[in-house]
Amino acid sequence: MADAAGNLNTLTAMGTVVSAVGLNSEADLNVRTSDRCPVSKSATTGTIATNRSVCGVRNYDYEFAMVLPSVSLPLNVAGPVGGSRILAMNTVPGIGNGQTYDVRIRAKHVDNVTNSNYGTVACVKTMGVAGMPTIEEEGVIAERFYNGVTTSIYPNPSNGSSVNLNVDGMEGELKVRITDATGRMVYTNRYMVEGVMNTTMDFGQTLAGGVYMVEMTQNGQLSTMRMVVNR
DSSP states (O other), rough: OOOOTOBBOOOOOOOOOOOOOOOOOOOGGGGGGGGGTSSETTTTTTTEEEEEOOEEEEEEEEEEEEEEEOOOOOOEEEEEEEEOOOOEGGSSSSSOTTOOOEEEEEEETSSOOOOOOOOOOOEEEEEEETSOOOEEEEEEEEEETTEEEEEEEEESSOOOSEEEEEEEEEEEEEEEEOOOTTOOEEEEEEEEEEEEEEEEOOOOOOOEEEEEEEEEEEEEEEEEEEEEEEO
C-alpha cells in the first residue's frame, strides 16, 4: 500500500478476527459543513477548515474562484505548514466583504512535491460588513467575533419557531439565553463546544414578532447580538 508520499508499505493486521480495512480517499476533501453557504464568514477575522484530516500532509492547498459579485480566475492559497486544517480568511489575497467563492481543497504531501486531486466544489461567502448582519438571498445572518470566537445565528429575521446557531473557535461550555423586549426569558440552554458547533435552537413555541436579545456566555465572557422575529 502506498503512503501519502508514494512509498510502498506492507500493512499487517493482527487479531482473532480478520476484517477488511477501509481508508478514506484523499479526493473527497471539502470545506467543512459549518463554513459553507448560507453561513457568512468575516473576511478579516473568519476561518474555514477542511471537513477532515489526511495523514502525511505538509499543508492543504485551497483554490478560490470568485462567482459573486463578479467572476474571476481561480486563486491558489497554501494553508499553514504542519497539516493544520484551519485557514484564516485574511490570508486570501484580495478577499473582501460581500463576496462569494467556489472553493476546492487538496492535500500537499510531506515531500512538498506531490499532492492529491482537488475535492468537490463548496460555496464560501463573506459578510456584507465585518461583524455586522448581512442580507443575502438566503436571508440575514447575524455574526459576532468576540475573544477569538465567531458566533452566528441564521436566518435573522426568523419565523419565530427556531434559528440555527453556529460557533467556531471555542472549547468548553456555551450558555445561551434569549430575552424579549421586556426582559422576559423565552429560551435558555447549555452546549458543550469542541472547536466548532452547528445546531438548531428550537424554541418549543412560536415567538411573537419583535426584537430579542441573544446572550451568550463563553468561558465566563458575555457577548450579545440581536435576533428579529417577523410574523
